[in-house]
Each structure stands twice: as structure tokens, then as C-alpha cells.
Amino acid sequence: MTANESKLDSIIDEYNAEPGSLISILQDIQAKYNYLPEESLEYVAQRLDISRVQVFGVATFFKAFSLKPKGKQQIHVCMGTACHVRGSKKVLEELERKLEIKAGDTTADGEYTLETVNCVGACALGPVVVENEEYHGEMTPIKVESLLNSK
Amino acid sequence: MKVTSVNELEAIRSEILAGKDLDKPCIAVCGGPGCLANQCLEVRDAFVNEIAAKGLTDKVDVRTTGCHGFCECGPIALIYPQEIFYQGLSIDDIPEIIEETIINNKTVDRLLYTDDKAGQLVETEGEVPFYKKQMRLILGNNSKIDPHSIEDYIAIGGYSALAKVLGGMQPMDVVDEIKNSGIRGRGGGGFPTGRKWESTRNAQGDIKYVICNADEGDPGAFMDRSILEGNPHSVLEGMIIGAYAIGSNEGYVYVRNEYPLALKNINLAIKQAREAGLLGDNILGSGFNFDLKVNRGGGAFVCGESTALMASLEGKPGEPRAKYIHTSDKGLWDRPSSLNNVETWANIPLIINNGADWYSAIGTESSKGTKVFSLVGKINNTGLVEVPMGMTLREIIFDIGGGIPDGKAFKAVQTGGPSGGCIPESLIDLPVDYDRLTEVGSMMGSGGMIVMDEDTCMVDVARYFINFLMEESCGKCVPCREGLLRMGEILTDITEGRGRMEDLDLIQDLSEVLKDASLCGLGQTAPNPVMSTLKYFRDEYEAHIKDHKCPAGVCTELITYNIDAGNCTGCGLCLKKCPAEAITGETKQPHVLDTGKCIKCGICYDVCKFDAVRKE
Numbered sequence: 001m002t003a004n005e006s007k008l009d010s011i012i013d014e015y016n017a018e019p020g021s022l023i024s025i026l027q028d029i030q031a032k033y034n035y036l037p038e039e040s041l042e043y044v045a046q047r048l049d050i051s052r053v054q055v056f057g058v059a060t061f062f063k064a065f066s067l068k069p070k071g072k073q074q075i076h077v078c079m080g081t082a083c084h085v086r087g088s089k090k091v092l093e094e095l096e097r098k099l100e101i102k103a104g105d106t107t108a109d110g111e112y113t114l115e116t117v118n119c120v121g122a123c124a125l126g127p128v129v130v131e132n133e134e135y136h137g138e139m140t141p142i143k144v145e146s147l148l149n150s151k
Numbered sequence: 152m153k154v155t156s157v158n159e160l161e162a163i164r165s166e167i168l169a170g171k172d173l174d175k176p177c178i179a180v181c182g183g184p185g186c187l188a189n190q191c192l193e194v195r196d197a198f199v200n201e202i203a204a205k206g207l208t209d210k211v212d213v214r215t216t217g218c219h220g221f222c223e224c225g226p227i228a229l230i231y232p233q234e235i236f237y238q239g240l241s242i243d244d245i246p247e248i249i250e251e252t253i254i255n256n257k258t259v260d261r262l263l264y265t266d267d268k269a270g271q272l273v274e275t276e277g278e279v280p281f282y283k284k285q286m287r288l289i290l291g292n293n294s295k296i297d298p299h300s301i302e303d304y305i306a307i308g309g310y311s312a313l314a315k316v317l318g319g320m321q322p323m324d325v326v327d328e329i330k331n332s333g334i335r336g337r338g339g340g341g342f343p344t345g346r347k348w349e350s351t352r353n354a355q356g357d358i359k360y361v362i363c364n365a366d367e368g369d370p371g372a373f374m375d376r377s378i379l380e381g382n383p384h385s386v387l388e389g390m391i392i393g394a395y396a397i398g399s400n401e402g403y404v405y406v407r408n409e410y411p412l413a414l415k416n417i418n419l420a421i422k423q424a425r426e427a428g429l430l431g432d433n434i435l436g437s438g439f440n441f442d443l444k445v446n447r448g449g450g451a452f453v454c455g456e457s458t459a460l461m462a463s464l465e466g467k468p469g470e471p472r473a474k475y476i477h478t479s480d481k482g483l484w485d486r487p488s489s490l491n492n493v494e495t496w497a498n499i500p501l502i503i504n505n506g507a508d509w510y511s512a513i514g515t516e517s518s519k520g521t522k523v524f525s526l527v528g529k530i531n532n533t534g535l536v537e538v539p540m541g542m543t544l545r546e547i548i549f550d551i552g553g554g555i556p557d558g559k560a561f562k563a564v565q566t567g568g569p570s571g572g573c574i575p576e577s578l579i580d581l582p583v584d585y586d587r588l589t590e591v592g593s594m595m596g597s598g599g600m601i602v603m604d605e606d607t608c609m610v611d612v613a614r615y616f617i618n619f620l621m622e623e624s625c626g627k628c629v630p631c632r633e634g635l636l637r638m639g640e641i642l643t644d645i646t647e648g649r650g651r652m653e654d655l656d657l658i659q660d661l662s663e664v665l666k667d668a669s670l671c672g673l674g675q676t677a678p679n680p681v682m683s684t685l686k687y688f689r690d691e692y693e694a695h696i697k698d699h700k701c702p703a704g705v706c707t708e709l710i711t712y713n714i715d716a717g718n719c720t721g722c723g724l725c726l727k728k729c730p731a732e733a734i735t736g737e738t739k740q741p742h743v744l745d746t747g748k749c750i751k752c753g754i755c756y757d758v759c760k761f762d763a764v765r766k767e
Contacts, residue, residue: 019465022466057468058449058468061449061451062450062451081616082527082528082601084370084612085607085612086529094730094752117450118368118452119370119373121410124185125185125188133411
């Protein structure tokens with residue numbers, strides 16, 4: 001999938017092409033394509049009249065952005081402190097084993113991307129796994145199988 | 152709705168209140184993050200459908216609210232006007248609630264909360280021990296309003312503080328009121344808010360900014376999320392008042408991207424406030440102009456640091472700078488800027504409405520008002536609690552939090568997130584305020600309180616925070632970038648059985664360097680989790696190094712799993728679940744675990760119903 005300039009224009013124009021809205025613009029592009037296609041970054045730099053270094057710098061500095069395409073199902077394992085003390089590491093390890101990928105990677109068939117997040121703010125339910133936008137609280141390694149099979 | 156003058160706001164409030172029948176039953180379903188994850192929206196829909204089915208749509212209201220705080224018991228619903236507290240709801244319970252409580256005016260006892268200590272059921276929210284000792288000035292309104300309704304906010308007195316300010320207070324009067332209240336920044340550093348406002352007001356420059364830090368990257372804390380989701384207008388009102396006091400006409404809310412609902416609610420609130428004439432030009436006919444923009448964060452913890460947050464607002468990577476010049480003089484785009492946290496802004500209308508004297512009467516000598524804590528980890532009553540400053544850890548953890556689950560022993564409480572430290576059981580009677588926490592080597596931080604029991608390894612916790620900070624360090628300054636990396640390596644060595652006693656001295660030295668030489672708060676406070684665990688739990692470090700043992704049974708490399716043949720019934724569950732095929736055995740015969748093949752995932756330990764799997 002490549003970035004379509006007219007789609008990018010509509011996002012950029014929504015923020016009046018303000019350089020200060022760079023992060024929000026990139027977030028909207030990412031929401032559209034599931035990642036940041038390289039040519040979209042070049043185009044944003046041109047439209048906002050800022051250096052490519054600044055755009056690539058922001059795109060690689062912040063955790064929210066990915067320059068690699070992501071899978072259809074996105075699984076985020078919360079690694080916040082509350083989740084950590086209740087065993088989120090074991091949940092992550094089990095997901096890594098079951099999906100045969102490491103955190104940050106996408107399965108070869110493009111189905112799943114496994115990622116960690118440093119707190120989703122649902123600490124009372126730890127360990128939490130967010131699958132697409134659905135929260136699954138009080139996860140255990142044993143529950144991982146049914147989570148993956150529910151799709 | 153358009154409010155064009157201070158007096159008109161009161162007229163509109165009276166009109167809204169006149170249209171509300173306070174005796175009309177209203178079901179307030181908690182829509183906070185905890186309850187959402189427990190399918191509260193299905194429960195809400197079930198209420199709506201059941202009410203419609205009984206032909207009661209005009210007689211009963213259903214409201215989806217922000218977080219009520221008691222996440223452990225979700226989904227929660229409060230039935231007004233009696234304030235009956237129902238918990239742990241499922242859609243199957245709804246017809247009974249409507250039939251019994253709404254129609255027959257009786258409680259459904261099995262859905263009430265049981266006070267174990269008193270051994271009795273409690274009917275109303277105020278009687279639940281979790282709520283009893285709290286002082287919910289900020290959070291209390293969450294259950295009373297629909298966060299999507301500006302009318303609801305106005306009905307409970309919303310924007311009256313703004314009207315008071317614009318109706319006759321000079322900007323300096325407002326600054327003085329905030330200064331006299333003694334409020335300190337709820338973001339964690341605890342800088343006096345009034346002084347920050349005063350310096351921004353006095354700074355040179357025509358354009359000044361007010362900024363709300365809603366980036367809440369602190370793992371284990373979610374109070375800002377719950378305020379923005381549940382009562383966004385209170386934050387807006389605080390910001391408009393702040394802008395008037397400082398002399399600012401533009402502001403920003405920097406919201407964490409991981410909080411989509413908070414983002415949605417604050418955006419809606421801004422739109423409503425603009426339409427109502429509470430934001431924009433000539434607010435309430437006073438001649439004062441102020442407007443706000445929302446920017447989304449990019450998921451970098453360091454952006455909690457004011458200078459990094461401002462860099463990111465300018466569309467740059469979130470790298471902090473040294474604060475030789477305060478942001479109150481040169482902040483966003485080098486202009487005077489006052490950045491405050493969500494909870495700080497939400498406190499402002501309270502102070503203005505009730506006065507500095509009222510506010511400063513709450514709390515301790517050096518820390519005024521209430522503080523919202525997220526009480527999580529190994530604790531019975533997890534959730535958000537709001538207490539006056541100075542309440543002891545014991546009261547918070549045992550009286551409100553209900554103590555430690557499964558009869559385990561309390562070991563420590565971690566406060567202040569990655570900038571804070573672990574406080575041991577011997578200090579359980581410590582009154583919680585900014586200074587007392589700092590004295591014992593921790594910090595207020597944004598208010599995360601993670602309770603740890605005997606099964607938590609303190610070396611692992613220290614490693615966890617250092618790894619977290621290592622990943623989150625922006626990498627601009629050497630002490631933080633290299634120091635954290637090295638500390639992380641040492642702590643990993645210790646947890647994996649390769650530690651040496653001299654490492655403990657090295658960690659101490661590195662900590663001193665980080666504290667003194669890092670550019671921003673991230674690096675300066677990073678040693679706190681390590682130093683506090685080393686101070687209070689040195690024996691655990693020594694057990695890892697000298698005995699190659701993890702006393703809490705957490706560090707994978709230092710534990711082994713075995714099957715106790717005496718207890719094993721040969722049910723085969725562990726064999727079936729073992730991902731490494733390390734378990735063998737015949738049905739109804741004791742099974743055997745091959746420690747050579749075992750990957751120590753702990754699944755056999757978790758699934759065994761006969762206490763036959765042993766962790767050593």
C-alpha cells in the first residue's frame with residue numbers, strides 16, 4: 001500500500017499544515033495506513049515546509065509510530081508496573097511462543113503484530129492485554145490460547 | 152446554549168435544575184477503563200432495553216459516567232436518588248434490578264457489597280468501606296454527571312468559579328488565591344502552582360500559553376485518564392481561570408494517544424464550551440479571550456518533562472533541555488508558558504469556589520488539599536482513591552484498600568512510578584505527603600501506588616524500572632543514556648545469578664552520578680527505585696548474589712520447578728499444557744518434570760489443582 005497524496009492532503013489540511021501539529025498529522029496517517037509509509041513522510045516534510053530530518057526524527061522518536069507495516073490483529077501486552085507485579089511478563093512470553101514471534105514483530109502471514117505498551121491505564125485489571133481495541137483483564141498464560149482462538 | 156454574561160450563567164443553571172426532577176430514578180453506570188474492560192457498555196444497554204421493555208423510558212434515566220473508582224468491583228452502577236451501590240453486574244442481573252429496585256423499591260441483596268469486617272451487606276456507596284474514608288472532591292462528581300453533557304456539569308455548579316473570576320476578580324487576585332491555597336503541582340514534582348502562575352504572569356511577552364499535561368505515561372497511574380474521561384469540563388474550567396490569571400489567550404491540552412476516550416471527551420467538552428461562549432472571544436461578556444487546542448502525545452514517557460512536552464508540541468522529538476531558564480519565562484516557542492497537570496487544573500475551580508482558606512485547611516502543613524492515588528498491584532480493593540494529604544499508608548492500603556489478597560504478607564508499596572521508590576512495611580504508618588515521601592527516598596509522582604506482597608521480588612522490581620527508563624530515556628545526555636544502560640546490565644546480571652557483591656557499590660556510584668549530572672527529571676530521579684530497594688531490601692540483593700536464590704520465587708533463572716510425586720494425582724493437565732514437552736507420565740501415575748527441558752514458564756504451577764508442582 002502506498003500513500004495517496006490526496007488522502008495525505010486531506011489530513012494535513014485539517015491541521016492547516018501547521019508544523020506544530022506534526023505528531024497529530026503522523027498519527028492520522030498511521031491510523032489510515034496502519035504504519036507510516038516512507039513516501040508519506042517525505043510528502044509531509046514538503047507540505048509543512050520543514051526538514052525531512054525533523055519528520056523522520058519525530059517518526060522514529062515516538063513509540064506510537066511504526067515505519068513497518070503492521071498485522072491485521074494488533075495485540076498489545078501492558079507492561080505497566082501493576083501488570084508486571086501480577087505476571088505480565090509470563091503472558092508476553094506465552095504469546096511470543098504461541099505466535100512464534102518476538103514483541104515488536106509481525107507474523108509472516110501478516111495476521112498478528114505483537115507489541116508491548118508501558119501502561120494502558122487499566123491498572124486495576126492487570127495483567128491487561130489489548131487486542132485491537134478490546135481490553136482483556138486478569139490475563140494468564142493459560143488464557144492466551146483462548147484469546148488467540150477467539151478470532 | 153450560549154451564555155453571554157456572568158448573571159446569565161446562573162439563570163441557565165436554574166433553568167437546567169428546574170427541568171431536572173431530583174426524585175426521578177437515575178441509573179449511573181460506570182464507564183471507566185476498568186468497567187469498560189468488564190463489558191459495562193453491554194450492562195448499560197441492558198438497562199436501557201429493559202427500561203424500554205417495561206415502558207419506563209420516561210420515568211427512569213440511564214447515565215454512562217466516568218470512573219467511580221472502585222475498579223475491583225466493576226461493572227458498577229449507582230441507583231439514584233438513594234445511591235444504591237450495585238457491583239459485579241452482568242446483563243442477566245438487569246431485569247431483577249429494574250423489577251425489584253426501580254418498581255418495587257427493594258434492594259437486590261446479592262448484588263450489594265458485603266463488608267467482610269462488619270459481616271453485613273451495605274446498601275449505599277457512602278457505606279462501602281472503600282469509599283468511607285475517602286474525600287472525593289475531584290472524583291466524586293464523576294458519578295453525578297454524563298461527561299458528554301455540559302448541562303450536567305453546569306447543573307452541579309460547573310463554571311461558577313469562572314463566573315466568579317470574570318465577574319469581579321482581578322487576575323492578581325486569582326493568582327493570590329491560588330498561592331494562598333498552598334496547592335502544589337499534582338504532576339509529581341510538587342512545585343507550588345501559584346508561584347508558577349505568578350512567574351508566568353510576570354514574565355515578558357505578549358503571547359503566553361497555558362498547557363495541560365495529560366500525557367500520563369507513568370505506569371501504574373490512571374487518575375488523569377479518569378478525570379479527563381469523567382469530568383473534562385472541570386479541567387477546562389481550571390485552564391480558563393488559569394489563562395485569565397496569567398494573561399494567556401491560547402492553550403494546549405497534550406493528551407496521551409493511548410487514551411482514545413479521554414481524547415474524545417476533552418474534544419467534545421471544548422466544542423461545547425466554545426458553543427456556550429465559555430471559550431473563544433469575549434468569554435461571558437468580560438472581554439477576555441481564550442481558546443484551546445488538543446494535541447496528541449506520541450507515546451514517550453519523557454514528554455511528562457515540561458521542556459520535552461513543549462518540544463513535542465512544537466512538532467519536534469520530545470527531548471528535554473536544561474532549565475537554566477524556566478518555562479515560565481521561555482517555554483513553548485520561547486514564550487512564557489505555564490504547564491500544569493490534569494489533576495492540578497481540576498482543583499482550581501474548587502479553590503476559587505470555596506476559597507483559599509477552605510482549601511488550605513485540608514491536608515498537611517506542607518501539602519494541601521486531596522490527592523488521587525491509583526491503588527493497584529497486590530491489593531484487595533484496586534481502584535482510584537482520593538484522600539486528604541497526610542493520610543497514612545496503613546489507612547490507604549488496609550482501611551481503604553482492604554489489605555493484601557490470599558492471606559499473603561504485605562511487603563512494600565511503590566509510589567511515584569519510575570521516579571519514586573519502594574517503601575517497606577516498617578514505614579507503613581508514614582503520613583503521605585510530598586515531603587514525607589521524599590524523605591524516605593520515594594516521591595509523590597503522579598500518584599501511582601503499587602502494592603507488593605511477599606511474592607514480589609524487589610530486585611526484579613528495580614530492574615523493571617531501570618529497563619523501563621532505559622527504553623524511555625531520550626538519549627540526549629550521557630549520564631542518563633549510558634548510566635541507565637549499565638545499571639540495567641548489572642541488575643539483569645544479579646537477577647540471572649551472575650551478580651557480584653561489588654556490583655552493589657557500583658550501582659550506588661552510578662546512582663549518584665545520574666542524580667547529579669542528568670539533564671532532566673527522568674535521569675535525576677531514575678536511581679530512586681534502585682536506591683530505595685537497596686536500602687530497605689538489601690538482603691534480597693544479597694540472596695540473589697551470594698546464594699543464587701530469589702526469595703520471592705520470581706527470577707526465572709534462579710528458580711526450578713518440580714513435581715511432588717506424593718501430591719500428583721496424574722490428572723495430566725500439566726502435561727497437556729506444558730509448551731516445552733518437559734512433563735511426562737501415565738494417567739493416574741505421578742508425573743515427572745524434566746528440568747533440562749523446562750523453560751520455567753510456570754504454566755504447570757498455575758494449572759495444577761493439587762499443589763503438586765513446586766517452585767524452589
